[in-house]
Amino acid sequence: MSYQVDENGYYGEFGGQYVPELLMPNIVELTDRYLEIIEAPEFQRRFQGFLRDYVGRPSPLYFAERTSDKVGYQVYFKREDLNHTGAHKINNAIGQALLAQKLGKRRIIAETGAGQHGVATATACARLGLDCVIYMGEVDIQRQAPNVKRMKMLGATVIPATSGSKTLKDATNEAMRDWIANPEDTHYIIGSVVGPHPFPDMVARFQSVIGAELKEQLGEKIGRDYPDSIVACVGGGSNAIGIFFHYLDEPRAKLIAVEAAGEGLTSGKSAATTALGKKGVLHGSTTLFMQTADGQVEEAHSVSAGLDYPGVGPQHAHLFSTGRVFFASVTDEDALCAAKECAQLEGIIPALESAHALSYLKVLKNDSDHVTVLNLSGRGDKDMETYMLHGLDQKDA
Amino acid sequence: MTERVKNLFSDSSRRPLLSIFYTAGYPELDSTAPIFQILEKSGVDFVELGIPFSDPIADGPVIQQSSAIALDNGMNVAKVIAQVREIRESCEMPIFLMGYLNPALQYGFERFLDDISEAGADGVILPDLPLLDYERKYREEFEKRNLSNVFLITPQTPEERIRKLDELSTGFLYVVSSPSITGSKLQMNQQRDEYLSRVQGYNLKNPLIVGFGISDRESFLAVTQYTAGAIIGTAFIRLLEEHGIDERKIEEYIFSVKGVEA
Numbered sequence: 001m002s003y004q005v006d007e008n009g010y011y012g013e014f015g016g017q018y019v020p021e022l023l024m025p026n027i028v029e030l031t032d033r034y035l036e037i038i039e040a041p042e043f044q045r046r047f048q049g050f051l052r053d054y055v056g057r058p059s060p061l062y063f064a065e066r067t068s069d070k071v072g073y074q075v076y077f078k079r080e081d082l083n084h085t086g087a088h089k090i091n092n093a094i095g096q097a098l099l100a101q102k103l104g105k106r107r108i109i110a111e112t113g114a115g116q117h118g119v120a121t122a123t124a125c126a127r128l129g130l131d132c133v134i135y136m137g138e139v140d141i142q143r144q145a146p147n148v149k150r151m152k153m154l155g156a157t158v159i160p161a162t163s164g165s166k167t168l169k170d171a172t173n174e175a176m177r178d179w180i181a182n183p184e185d186t187h188y189i190i191g192s193v194v195g196p197h198p199f200p201d202m203v204a205r206f207q208s209v210i211g212a213e214l215k216e217q218l219g220e221k222i223g224r225d226y227p228d229s230i231v232a233c234v235g236g237g238s239n240a241i242g243i244f245f246h247y248l249d250e251p252r253a254k255l256i257a258v259e260a261a262g263e264g265l266t267s268g269k270s271a272a273t274t275a276l277g278k279k280g281v282l283h284g285s286t287t288l289f290m291q292t293a294d295g296q297v298e299e300a301h302s303v304s305a306g307l308d309y310p311g312v313g314p315q316h317a318h319l320f321s322t323g324r325v326f327f328a329s330v331t332d333e334d335a336l337c338a339a340k341e342c343a344q345l346e347g348i349i350p351a352l353e354s355a356h357a358l359s360y361l362k363v364l365k366n367d368s369d370h371v372t373v374l375n376l377s378g379r380g381d382k383d384m385e386t387y388m389l390h391g392l393d394q395k396d397a
Numbered sequence: 398m399t400e401r402v403k404n405l406f407s408d409s410s411r412r413p414l415l416s417i418f419y420t421a422g423y424p425e426l427d428s429t430a431p432i433f434q435i436l437e438k439s440g441v442d443f444v445e446l447g448i449p450f451s452d453p454i455a456d457g458p459v460i461q462q463s464s465a466i467a468l469d470n471g472m473n474v475a476k477v478i479a480q481v482r483e484i485r486e487s488c489e490m491p492i493f494l495m496g497y498l499n500p501a502l503q504y505g506f507e508r509f510l511d512d513i514s515e516a517g518a519d520g521v522i523l524p525d526l527p528l529l530d531y532e533r534k535y536r537e538e539f540e541k542r543n544l545s546n547v548f549l550i551t552p553q554t555p556e557e558r559i560r561k562l563d564e565l566s567t568g569f570l571y572v573v574s575s576p577s578i579t580g581s582k583l584q585m586n587q588q589r590d591e592y593l594s595r596v597q598g599y600n601l602k603n604p605l606i607v608g609f610g611i612s613d614r615e616s617f618l619a620v621t622q623y624t625a626g627a628i629i630g631t632a633f634i635r636l637l638e639e640h641g642i643d644e645r646k647i648e649e650y651i652f653s654v655k656g657v658e659a
Contacts, residue, residue: 008529018498020455020524021562022573025553163461164451176454183553281499281525282452294473295503296451 003248003324009197011318017196018281022180027196034198037102050094051209055084061217066345073366077376078214078243085120087378088210088239093120093189095206097128100187107131107186111175113140113168114306115147116378117191122156132156135174137167140305147382165299168309172283192236193313196284200313207242214373215246222371229254232375233357235307237316239377258360260302261329269301272329273312274320288317303332303386304352334359340392351378352386399519399543401491402568405443406604414626415655416606417633420447420463421480422472428642429480435644437490439651445628448477448496455524459631474504478516485517493547495522510538520545520568531565547571552592563601570603572596574610574620593623617654
């Protein structure tokens with residue numbers, strides 16, 4: 001069974017290019033050129049150079065000793081939180097900004113939920129001298145204010161998405177509209193493994209540096225290049241694909257994706273796509289997403305803006321339906337507890353997104369020699385307001 | 398193709414044709430049929446009836462807002478079909494249902510085609526239906542039911558692809574006037590005229606109907622120099638937004654675009 005994209009842009013029954021004709025010229029151009037561009041040795045040299053000297057890669061693989069003691073098995077953190085701009089998003093933003101230059105595009109647009117992808121894109125654009133417009137839901141602009149300020153200081157224009165739920169899904173709609181209206185000079189840097197082919201594959205390739213490094217680092221640390229399990233949070237799914245990518249054909253590594261259950265799977269306020277969604281067409285691909293019986297897209301709910309998306313990328317939909325990746329979910333409350341625990345056990349304040357994955361560690365029952373790698377996808381600076389709102393700064397909250 | 402569509406496009410004395418787009422279930426759930434009747438009476442040639450969707454990425458804010466209101470009013474695919482059936486009790490104007498793929502997929506695509514055809518719709522326009530899916534999975538299903546499927550072309554579409562989209566379309570070809578979402582100001586410039594004149598020169602099998610950015614007599618005349626007709630959407634939704642279902646206002650507007658003395 002192949003878990004990678006086929007020549008028509010599909011992962012099994014998921015994927016494809018379900019876009020209005022207005023977007024087809026851009027999509028066709030990308031489809032025809034993305035592999036040739038990103039596989040060129042000169043492009044790779046430039047990309048790897050940026051990852052090393054600018055992003056600060058490789059990100060460390062850290063043995064989380066006190067967490068391991070607590071859960072009773074060996075836990076390592078892949079420290080994407082230590083990247084420049086504080087999350088894994090920069091890997092893809094740099095990659096796509098370099099690709100945009102190759103395509104001769106001078107203007108970049110992007111959508112953002114938590115603001116991490118927006119900040120990463122604004123950063124890459126500043127560094128490469130590209131114009132940058134970020135679409136962000138009005139609700140997210142309020143709950144992620146520090147990131148909005150960062151984007152502006154980096155020279156980006158931030159445009160609020162005021163339709164629908166005013167979150168990530170709506171910011172994505174607005175970005176697609178912008179791209180339709182500006183087909184010639186603009187590249188759309190999608191921040192996750194969602195959207196029409198080739199975006200899911202392209203973003204996965206740029207993020208796969210996480211898993212590639214992990215293979216080397218594990219070899220040095222434990223003498224084999226695969227762990228027994230990998231745990232990562234999933235909104236659209238870019239950090240998870242990034243760390244899973246080189247292990248999809250390694251059956252000895254169990255892969256676990258953690259979605260946001262919000263206030264609970266049956267609460268009506270959730271973002272657990274694979275548990276609650278069904279197959280349909282959203283944002284340019286056939287995938288799984290939460291929708292009404294009439295086929296209208298439902299609004300997702302999560303305390304974490306980065307997981308507040310009603311769908312998953314088509315490759316995740318395929319990995320879920322084939323059973324290659326096990327999908328779990330964690331509530332807002334459990335994620336908040338896990339964030340506090342990580343802060344006080346490891347001295348690391350994680351992003352709320354990553355806290356969902358952290359929370360799942362205590363659900364796993366493993367032998368003491370079992371090795372789990374957790375993708376610590378981002379740091380929690382941007383979430384301090386939410387953490388304080390929930391009393392996480394109180395000593396015994 | 399239905400007889401209604403054949404007659405519409407074969408009668409050259411009716412050209413330039415005027416088509417109106419509006420959203421089913423807007424401004425009220427049961428406004429669809431009354432608006433249709435007024436349009437038919439005012440001399441509109443055919444209608445695109447929007448099936449509202451929560452995430453209409455190819456539409457501008459005005460149509461998007463009308464979709465959101467229609468959904469709040471309780472509109473869905475089954476109700477649109479029932480309204481088409483109701484319209485067909487008294488009206489003959491061709492109806493193309495315009496929407497996004499997902500609501501039709503969830504309804505069951507073949508069941509959707511069966512039911513809209515039985516209700517009296519003439520065709521569909523689904524901007525996010527890929528050419529390949531249509532060719533491989535759905536073309537026969539449309540043909541069996543005499544339903545038209547209309548594809549869109551834009552100024553960026555290469556000639557070869559335009560010819561392919563024309564071959565696969567039945568009824569007409571939807572010509573997007575500029576690379577933008579619905580409701581933006583029509584570029585009154587040479588570029589647009591060159592584009593329309595170029596497409597006119599391809600001698601395609603389908604009549605060309607221009608959409609996006611047409612709002613008044615001036616813009617209607619400008620684009621129909623090169624084409625069989627034009628579609629007005631956003632400007633008409635705005636009219637409904639301002640005046641509700643005001644028969645006189647709607648009639649005045651249609652007359653003004655068609656250049657008919659009231």
